[in-house]
Amino acid sequence: MNKDQIEGRVEQAKGKIKEAAGAVTGNESLKTRGHAQQAAGKVQAGYGDVKEDVKDGIKKTADRL
Template identity: 60%
Template structure:
């Protein structure tokens, strides 16, 4: 697992917590920020996954 994968998954988790907190306290702004954080994290994790794929292909050969 590379740093982009790790940072992205952490950002996704933070976004989920932020969104849930926004739902509990009734803050539309906090819910939206949480969703944005999740999308940002997913994008970063996907980038990390893409960087890792060529390494896995080389290791398998």
């Protein structure tokens, strides 16, 4: 697991908390910011996943040589 995967998933969790707090308090702005933070975290985690996949692919190719 790399830094982007971890940070992205943390941002997703923080966004879920914000979104839930916004829903409970009726604060649409907080709810929207939480949703946006989740989306940004998902993108960052996805980027980290791709980096990890590429790294694994390169390692497997090198092992075959």
